[in-house]
Amino acid sequence: MRPAGTRHLPFGAALRDAGLAALIAAGLFLPMVGLRTDVDPNGALYLRTRWTDVLLLMAIVFAGRFLMRLWQEWKAGRQGPSLGKRFAGPLSRSGRLAAPALLLFAVLLPAIPGIGRYELDLGILVLTYVMLGWGLNIVVGLAGLLDLGYVAFYAVGAYSYALLAQNFGLSFWVCLPLAGILAAFWGVLLGFPVLRLRGDYLAIVTLGFGEIIRLVLLNWVSLTGGPNGIAGIPRPTFFGLSFSLGGGPGTFAGFFGLEPSPTHRVVFLYYLILALALLTNWVTLRLRRQPLGRAWEAMREDEIACRSLGINITVTKLTAFALGAMFGGFAGAFFATRQAFISPESFTFIESAIILAIVVLGGLGSQLGVAIAALVLIGGFEVFRDLQEWRMLVFGGAMVLIMIWKPRGLVGSRTPSVALGERRTISAAMVAEGRG
Amino acid sequence: MSAPLLEIRDVSTFYGAVEALKGVSLTVAPGEIVTLIGANGAGKSTLLMTICGDPRARAGRVIFDGQDITEQPTHRIVRGGIAQSPEGRRVFPRMSVHENLLMGAQSSGINPAPGLEQVFTLFPRLKEREAQRAGTLSGGEQQMLAIARALMAQPRLLLLDEPSLGLAPLVSRQIFQAIRRLNAETGLTVLLVEQNANQALRLAHRGYVLVTGRITLSGTGRELLARPEVRDAYLGGH
Numbered sequence: 001m002r003p004a005g006t007r008h009l010p011f012g013a014a015l016r017d018a019g020l021a022a023l024i025a026a027g028l029f030l031p032m033v034g035l036r037t038d039v040d041p042n043g044a045l046y047l048r049t050r051w052t053d054v055l056l057l058m059a060i061v062f063a064g065r066f067l068m069r070l071w072q073e074w075k076a077g078r079q080g081p082s083l084g085k086r087f088a089g090p091l092s093r094s095g096r097l098a099a100p101a102l103l104l105f106a107v108l109l110p111a112i113p114g115i116g117r118y119e120l121d122l123g124i125l126v127l128t129y130v131m132l133g134w135g136l137n138i139v140v141g142l143a144g145l146l147d148l149g150y151v152a153f154y155a156v157g158a159y160s161y162a163l164l165a166q167n168f169g170l171s172f173w174v175c176l177p178l179a180g181i182l183a184a185f186w187g188v189l190l191g192f193p194v195l196r197l198r199g200d201y202l203a204i205v206t207l208g209f210g211e212i213i214r215l216v217l218l219n220w221v222s223l224t225g226g227p228n229g230i231a232g233i234p235r236p237t238f239f240g241l242s243f244s245l246g247g248g249p250g251t252f253a254g255f256f257g258l259e260p261s262p263t264h265r266v267v268f269l270y271y272l273i274l275a276l277a278l279l280t281n282w283v284t285l286r287l288r289r290q291p292l293g294r295a296w297e298a299m300r301e302d303e304i305a306c307r308s309l310g311i312n313i314t315v316t317k318l319t320a321f322a323l324g325a326m327f328g329g330f331a332g333a334f335f336a337t338r339q340a341f342i343s344p345e346s347f348t349f350i351e352s353a354i355i356l357a358i359v360v361l362g363g364l365g366s367q368l369g370v371a372i373a374a375l376v377l378i379g380g381f382e383v384f385r386d387l388q389e390w391r392m393l394v395f396g397g398a399m400v401l402i403m404i405w406k407p408r409g410l411v412g413s414r415t416p417s418v419a420l421g422e423r424r425t426i427s428a429a430m431v432a433e434g435r436g
Numbered sequence: 437m438s439a440p441l442l443e444i445r446d447v448s449t450f451y452g453a454v455e456a457l458k459g460v461s462l463t464v465a466p467g468e469i470v471t472l473i474g475a476n477g478a479g480k481s482t483l484l485m486t487i488c489g490d491p492r493a494r495a496g497r498v499i500f501d502g503q504d505i506t507e508q509p510t511h512r513i514v515r516g517g518i519a520q521s522p523e524g525r526r527v528f529p530r531m532s533v534h535e536n537l538l539m540g541a542q543s544s545g546i547n548p549a550p551g552l553e554q555v556f557t558l559f560p561r562l563k564e565r566e567a568q569r570a571g572t573l574s575g576g577e578q579q580m581l582a583i584a585r586a587l588m589a590q591p592r593l594l595l596l597d598e599p600s601l602g603l604a605p606l607v608s609r610q611i612f613q614a615i616r617r618l619n620a621e622t623g624l625t626v627l628l629v630e631q632n633a634n635q636a637l638r639l640a641h642r643g644y645v646l647v648t649g650r651i652t653l654s655g656t657g658r659e660l661l662a663r664p665e666v667r668d669a670y671l672g673g674h
Contacts, residue, residue: 291538291542294531294535294539294542295539295542297528297531297535298528298531298535298539301528301529301530301531302526302527302528302529304522304526305522305526305527305528306539307488307490307510308488308514308520308521308522308526308586309514309519309520309539309540309542309543309585309586310510310511310513310514310515310519310543310589311511311539311542311543312511312543414530417535
């Protein structure tokens with residue numbers, strides 16, 4: 001092997017590879033982009049061809065693939081540690097700072113000048129997904145149970161609050177724990193039939209479960225209003241003080257002698273979801289250091305070994321489902337009170353997929369990674385809103401890039417829950433998976 | 437001979453319609469090392485798993501310390517004093533050595549501190565590797581960890597499933613020495629399943645030969661080593 005740097009790059013192989021990629025792209029884009037049906041001025045359908053667009057796309061794929069190959073070869077040729085390893089040190093160091101910095105930013109956000117209603121609403125949305133991501137992380141990241149129907153618990157929480165508040169006049173603070181308990185109950189109910197399932201089979205059943213819940217909500221018109229949803233859900237109160245704009249003594253503004261403003265409620269909702277998300281995080285971090293959390297992780301690593309050690313797999317799985325579902329339920333109740341209107345349309349499979357994408361992109365089991373992924377994914381959706389249909393393309397591209405550079409997620413390492421002396425994180429890439 | 441710590445009476449176990457164990461009986465007295473040798477697929481591992489109730493015996497009884505544990509759930513059996521080091525080691529690769537050991541003590545709910553001290557005396561290597569990810573250990577170290585993890589439950593009966601599997605001869609000798617020391621110093625009862633018949637029979641007080649789900653021979657380790665059938669089938673002839 002020649003010393004680093006002088007090794008010439010295999011242009012030929014890279015060209016062949018890029019050519020192949022361009023051909024595959026041609027196969028995909030010729031029918032999808034190249035042919036388009038349009039309506040001519042006479043109202044008749046005709047086939048429009050867009051060969052230049054196809055050629056352009058092929059050229060992009062060719063160049064991208066070519067450069068990627070060269071970059072990979074160049075990196076492999078250098079004898080130094082891989083990119084991942086060189087970044088591992090600074091990343092984990094900055095990681096220690098990133099979490100408090102993000103937290104501080106989240107707490108101070110409403111006070112930052114220039115932050116208006118729009119930014120706060122976006123913050124609430126991001127935090128909702130952070131919370132959902134952390135909740136699902138218990139099931140998928142820690143316990144290793146692939147759940148594709150997580151949105152079902154979000155829906156159960158939302159409808160629980162909406163129905164309890166509307167039919168029995170219960171306040172948000174009474175309904176919040178009830179929504180969590182009901183969602184946890186459904187989590188256990190889902191958990192029982194899937195106790196013996198793993199991997200793909202579990203994923204399919206949870207996917208079906210999510211759809212069942214949505215279809216029941218859609219069709220049980222007498223209870224849920226069906227596709228019309230539930231409107232006029234009571235808004236939350238600040239210890240009994242409403243956020244209405246009347247300014248009377250029973251309102252928040254009136255009580256504190258403030259100028260009535262719609263921002264008060266938004267700020268309150270923002271801090272409410274921040275507190276709920278932090279509660280999820282705190283419980284997860286606490287449990288990871290407890291025997292139960294350790295059993296979840298051990299079950300993710302090797303279920304048979306857990307059995308042989310006398311770990312009660314039934315209890316371990318059901319608690320993971322129940323706790324993950326409970327936080328999903330809390331988030332659902334929050335969603336209902338924030339929107340004041342819910343319908344089955346908010347709880348489609350794409351929601352489950354987004355939450356799962358947040359957990360996976362964040363690095364399974366990593367709390368900070370999940371938070372960053374939620375920020376990037378949900379925040380990114382907003383930032384690129386102007387791009388309209390290009391948005392999905394940007395996200396597809398971003399996911400491909402993450403697959404290339406960080407195949408184990410943004411934060412793909414795990415800190416031991418019990419540390420002796422210094423805490424060392426070990427990159428997941430250095431450990432073989434699934435084998436003892 | 438004192439009352440056996442473990443008695444297996446005419447146990448039959450099925451995987452679906454396949455009868456993996458066909459009426460196996462054996463006893464293990466307190467303080468004994470008993471080994472079960474046999475070829476691939478003879479049912480050795482199945483027997484150990486059946487003792488732990490997973491899969492459950494379809495016929496026959498498993499009696500531990502005078503109690504019928506045939507129908508007990510697995511976690512109850514393990515809590516009752518039987519610990520198993522499973523075949524293929526099966527350590528938790530992304531958890532640290534320390535966390536792996538804690539998992540061993542978890543189901544019985546006992547204080548892990550004395551157990552940690554004991555296993556670190558037995559396997560000083562694990563002490564050095566305590567903060568390391570179990571998946572980064574060598575095969576021999578992983579086997580030590582698997583045994584140590586089982587010992588954390590402070591069992592009265594230790595079930596070892598092929599501890600020498602895939603290990604260099606020198607390393608497997610170390611493992612066998614550790615088992616002997618453990619038995620001699622603490623009087624721990626061991627039921628050992630092995631393909632490495634030579635080493636296993638030298639170590640064990642008594643042994644059983646399992647052939648396609650049936651016990652065909654039994655005797656002291658030395659007796660079995662001298663039997664021509666055993667020599668031919670498991671010790672490579674000569």
